[in-house]
Amino acid sequence: MSRPDIPHRVDLLVVGSGPVGSAIARRVHDTVPSARILMVDLGPRLTERTGLHLHNLPVEERREPQTKSQGRDPATAPGEDGALAKKYADRGTHLLKPRREGEPEQDGMPAAVMSSNVGGMGVHWACTAPRPLDSERIPFLTDDELDAALEAAEALLTVAHDPFPRTPGGQLVLETLRDLFDHEYPEGRYPRPMPLACSPRPGTRPHWAGPDMILGPLADGEDSRFRIAAETICRRVLFEGNRATGVVLEHLPTGAEYTVRARAVAVAADPLRTPQLLWASGIRPDALAHYLNDQPKIVSSVRVENGPTAGTGAQGSVEFTGDIRDLETARFQVPFAAPGRPHHGQVITVDTSPVQGAEPGLFVGMVWYGVKEIQRSDRVEFSTSEADAYGMPKMTIHYTLTERDHEVIAQARADQERIAAALGSFLPGNEPALFPAGSSKHYQGSVRMGSTDDGTSVCDSSARVWGFENLYVGGNGVIPTATAVNPTLTSVALAVRTADAISAALLARF
Ligand SMILES: Cc1cc2nc3c(=O)[nH]c(=O)nc-3n(C[C@H](O)[C@H](O)[C@H](O)COP(=O)(O)OP(=O)(O)OC[C@H]3O[C@@H](n4cnc5c(N)ncnc54)[C@H](O)[C@@H]3O)c2cc1C
Structure with a gap:
């Protein structure tokens, strides 16, 4: 395995290649003609076309890529009995921690899962994409702002209303x-x-739409301005004062380390690993990893x-x-x-x-x-001494x-x-x-957005981390409301707003 050729400097660095990271990358790519974008994912590439939904493959061709998505620790992968295992982990996902018999099903989120592959959960998801309604909507965005973003998200996700x-x-x-x-x-x-x-x-x-549909032409191969680095973990976001200056990456198969300078950084690494990366980087707003909300x-x-x-x-x-x-x-x-x-x-x-x-x-x-009643005490705790299978701070959920x-x-x-x-x-x-807590796979709130920096939110209404000029977060973790609706459409809509904020900032300085 040779070391990948990773640029030293980019305009936008995106961590995570699921639907949200892909939406940010695609929209900035389309809006800022000269922007150089690097998207990194700690998981392997599964298909030639980047982010193809695996349910477009024949059943017998899915098992191998699903298994590759199931992380580094075999003890956290779902069992062979798909139907029963789905209660705790679907194929293509892996549990946060190994399942222990007799554990209470509703405390500490025993079914919390993630996917570790290019395309993230977006190559495995069930594609249900309804709009948020009433109190599910973001109270500090106007109806026009949220509806415009939802419409753009529906176009990126190719949503059909009566398929x-x-x-x-x-x-x-x-x-x-x-x-x-x-x-x-x-x-x-x-x-x-x-x-x-x-x-x-x-x-x-x-x-079925995976991140490939969001990426459009970028899913077919390399582009002179857009690159995806697979099996490349972001270990740290670097910052000076109120500016993110870049990231530290590691190519997992070779252990090669890279420092990449970036003019903007967007972390869309799922609702558990986005706060994990911020925490590991020493970026720890009061609300980080609190208000965790599973349906x-x-x-x-x-x-x-x-x-x-x-x-x-x-x-x-x-x-x-x-x-x-x-x-x-x-x-x-x-x-x-x-x-x-x-x-x-x-x-x-x-x-x-x-x-x-x-x-x-x-x-x-x-x-x-x-809908879940939102509580500050529902949270992810990060260990200062123990690491997970990827060498990042070990997570424990209180819920x-x-x-x-x-x-x-x-x-x-x-x-x-x-x-x-x-x-x-x-x-x-x-x-x-x-079903056991965590089995919705719709975790929200861990990097929630807010209208003011009052200690109950991590980012503003563009998902820019409070106190930073150019560091953004993305994914279901950003949603601040108690929702019952499947959240991906909403998260992609909020990512559209993030992309527009990043594009405006990049264009202002080119
Ligand atoms: C079986 C299944 C069915 C689902 N069905 C639905 C549904 O019908 N409707 C719905 O709305 N939602 C559904 N979901 C949830 C949906 O898939 C997620 O909401 C969506 O994928 C979130 O997108 P994302 O880009 O924020 O995160 P993800 O898709 O989880 O992508 C995050 C990526 O970040 C990468 N990453 C994490 N940490 C790092 C790091 N430090 N460095 C580099 N990369 C990192 C991961 O490897 C991953 O690829 C389903 C999920 C599953 C598994």
Whole structure:
């Protein structure tokens, strides 16, 4: 393995190549004609096209790249039993710490995961991309500012609003959801098809959007102004006074170290490792790694009995590959509405059995994400003496559910029970279950944005770290509100604003 050729000086250094890092890089590249950009990721490159979503590959070609994403410590990788392991870690992700039998499921976030590969979680994600609503929105951005950023994010992520052709089974499920819930929503809001980051392809599965779609032409290969360094960890952000001056990188296979000078630095290294890198660099605002916010996740599956299940395209039982997306025929949302409906519900229809040996028919998978009461005490602690598998400060999560959280969870279970009663019955063993803390993979708040530097936020509304002229953070960790909605679209929208702030600053000085 030879040392990569890494430039000594760039205009923008981006840490992390997931959807958020890619959005920042692409937008600055398009806006600032001469900007030289280096994006680094500690994980390996998985596909020739940078950041291709792995679900665009045939099932048998996914396992190897998924395994490469699962980090350096085999004790934190998911087991072979995809369906059960998913409760703690999906394929393509790895746990923050090894799973210990008998550990409480809701304290300390035992299912906290990350992905370590070029493209990050963005090559594994389920592509659900709804907009935040009501109290989920960022209170100090105007509606026009947030909506413009969300629109730009939808374009980068190629969001389709009604991607699946309607089937009789899907129609039955949607009508049932509307009968049950329409009256609980304000005017104009009701259960509907889920917006998904994908390009529909008639007669076959959609093309799922990974960071490659965000990067556009930059995903096809090197560009004279844009470079991706894989298997290259950022160990430290360097700074003098209120300016980031560059970063210290290490190419992991060779141990070669580099100091790269940069005019702006954006850290989009996920909601756990972004605060980890800032902390390791000696940048420790009061709110750093506090206010950690995971959406409680409630899951169940229903067999449809009360309706025209014949002719729904039932194909008999199939081997469950561990990912329901290979079987789904429609995805619907039961949207969030403050204050009465504090969840975002995701309903997936499958016209064939996801359980080996079950009768063919129409099945429905339900995942409800609830809002979490935000607490300063929910936080990541960084060790001053122990290191993780990458040699960075070891992380321990402190995290508890409140009484209010348990009420939200009970309401989610009740929703799923109403749907099951209307459609048929729960599959045995698949009654509504609260999954372990961390299993949402939607961690937020650890580098949250705020309107003033009052100790409760890490960055301003452009995600610029308080007290710095040119250091930015990105990712779900930036979201300051208690959301139930899947957060990636919001994070990419906030990254669009970050990119525009970086571009303006770079253009002002060229
Ligand atoms: C199976 C699965 C399904 C999901 N489904 C959905 C969904 O349907 N909808 C939704 O909104 N979200 C979903 N998510 C979450 C979604 O993927 C994330 O919100 C999104 O990827 C976040 O993007 P990001 O760029 O901020 O971080 P990531 O995609 O996590 O990328 C961060 C990158 O930073 C790199 N990195 C970390 N530390 C360093 C360092 N020190 N130096 C260099 N590189 C570093 C990592 O290797 C990683 O590649 C899902 C996730 C998974 C795993």
